[in-house]
Amino acid sequence: MKEPQPPGKGPSLGWQWKAIIPIVGVLLLGLIAFQAIVVALDIPSGHWIVIVAAGGAVAICFVTLIVMLVLIQRPLEELKRVIGRVSEGDLAARVDFAKRNDDVGQLGQQFNEMIRQLEENRAEIERLHQREMARAEHLATIGELAAGLAHEIRNPLAGIAGVVEVMGRELPPESSSRAVLPEVHSEIQHIQAILNDLLVYARPRPPEFHPADLNATVEQAVFLARQQVRTKPIEITLEPEKRLPGILHDPVQVQQVILNLLLNGIQAISNQGKIEVALRQEREYAVVRIRDNGKGISRESLPRIFKPFFTTRKEGTGLGLPLARGIVESHKGRIEVTSEPGRGTQFEVWLPILRAKDKHAE
Ligand SMILES: Nc1ncnc2c1ncn2[C@@H]1O[C@H](COP(=O)(O)OP(=O)(O)OP(=O)(O)O)[C@@H](O)[C@H]1O
Ligand SMILES: [Mg+2]
Incomplete structure (x- = not known):
């Protein structure tokens, strides 16, 4: 069985041929019909008329082809070239036929405008990316600093907590300072909890699933x-x-x-x-x-x-x-x-x- 052709992979006929073949066909049919009429009516020096008509048909085909080449083929080629450059990342590429003062020129202007917007958007994305990277680095440094600091504070704080406890035990029962000790103790616990959270946040351990x-x-x-x-x-x-x-x-x-x-x-x-x-x-x-x-x-x-x-x-x-x-x-x-x-x-x-x-x- 024949394999189905993937789209765009089959033998392709250029658009010029698709445009010119019907014109040539119509002209040829006209010539044949004309020749048949000349022969049927036996028109004198009819074959000269047929030759001149054939020459005219060839000239029409030729001029049509040239006009198509200039009007459509050249801009199409340029468009293909520029799209190739754009897809490789060169967003400075523009089509020249945008200068033309017709529909094709308008198409070129719109295409150039589209590329310009694409270029602008890419510049914006790059700028944002740079800013985010700088911010992430900045945050990472601050996070490291905070974690280091938290780590450094934890040990002396544990020492202070120990001293406060000893002081509490050694203070005479009638001392007025006794009243503030629970407060000091709870504040130390609060700071310890903050430091722990900070350390866990700055250096999270990976989950154990x-x-x-x-x-x-x-x-x-x-x-x-x-x-x-x-x-x-x-x-x-x-x-x-x-x-x-x-x-x-x-x-x-x-x-x-x-x-x-x-x-x-x-x-x-x-x-x-x-x-x-x-x-x-x-x-x-x-x-x-x-x-x-x-x-x-x-x-x-x-x-x-x-x-x-x-x-x-x-x-x-x-x-x-x-x-x-x-x-x-x-x-x-x-x-x-x-x-x-x-x-x-x-x-x-x-x-x-x-x-x-x-x-x-x-
Ligand atoms: N269920 C909730 N109802 C109302 N506000 C909330 C609720 N959950 C969070 N919030 C708001 O979000 C803020 C941040 O919450 P988050 O848990 O991160 O910190 P926190 O509770 O203030 O402090 P801690 O570090 O002790 O958790 C809170 O301060 C509060 O304003
Ligand atoms: Mg909370």
């Missing part, structure tokens, strides 16, 4: 969050998805993500409220939804909440969400957020359902 039950991971985070609100009128409900398969994930890290989101929810509820946690499967993703009826996030804050150190809380560090996003992204997932100021906030953690065999296949 295990095939585990995501319901159990989330449940553990909910359990820890419930401990935090034992004395408050905040209810945390959990709706697991029993049909979820075992998913490859780092349970410790994912638990930290869910706990960070739950703590944010708790902190957003000023007095009494509810946080609903629900799991579901959607196509190739397991989704954990955390919805609170707290104070919500303002329109101005919403685009900034994942930026390191963005916080609206007095005791906040602004590292909870960037940390969570980093972990979820290292699981090739994403976090989505919607919020209605005054009514509440909903976070969704989308994790791809990776099974053990998928991991081996990577």
Whole structure:
């Protein structure tokens, strides 16, 4: 059986031939008909008339061909050449026939304009890319610096904490300084927590994937969050998805993500409220939804909440969400957020359902 020809690969006939063959055909048919009439009517010196008519037909063909070459073939060739240069990256190339004062010239002008815009867009993209690279390098340096600093501060801080503890023990019971010791102790703990977060954020450890039950991971985070609100009128409900398969994930890290989101929810509820946690499967993703009826996030804050150190809380560090996003992204997932100021906030953690065999296949 004959193989079908791929498009554009068959023998092709130039457009000139496609245009000229019908003209030649019509002229030839005319000549033959004319010759037949001359013979039928036996017109005197009719063959001379036929010869002159044939000469005229040849001249018409010739002139048509020349006109086509000048009007169409040359610009077409030039267009092909310039497209070739453009596709190789030379965006300074332009077609000359744009100077012509006819339809083909207009086409050339539009083509040149298109290339000019392409050139402009590429310059803009390159400029943005350069800026982003510079910013990324800058951030990486600052991150390294911050991590180094955090590391350096941790040890002396542990020393100070030890000294404060000893002082506490040695202070006479009636000393008024005793009253401030718990405060000092809690402030030191706060600084230690910030330094730890900063170090984890600046030097995240890669996830250790295990095939585990995501319901159990989330449940553990909910359990820890419930401990935090034992004395408050905040209810945390959990709706697991029993049909979820075992998913490859780092349970410790994912638990930290869910706990960070739950703590944010708790902190957003000023007095009494509810946080609903629900799991579901959607196509190739397991989704954990955390919805609170707290104070919500303002329109101005919403685009900034994942930026390191963005916080609206007095005791906040602004590292909870960037940390969570980093972990979820290292699981090739994403976090989505919607919020209605005054009514509440909903976070969704989308994790791809990776099974053990998928991991081996990577
Ligand atoms: N559920 C929520 N409801 C209302 N606002 C929220 C919620 N989650 C996050 N936010 C807003 O996003 C900001 C950043 O959150 P993020 O967890 O990164 O930092 P933080 O909670 O302020 O500090 P920490 O480092 O202790 O977590 C919060 O300060 C708050 O303004
Ligand atoms: Mg937080």
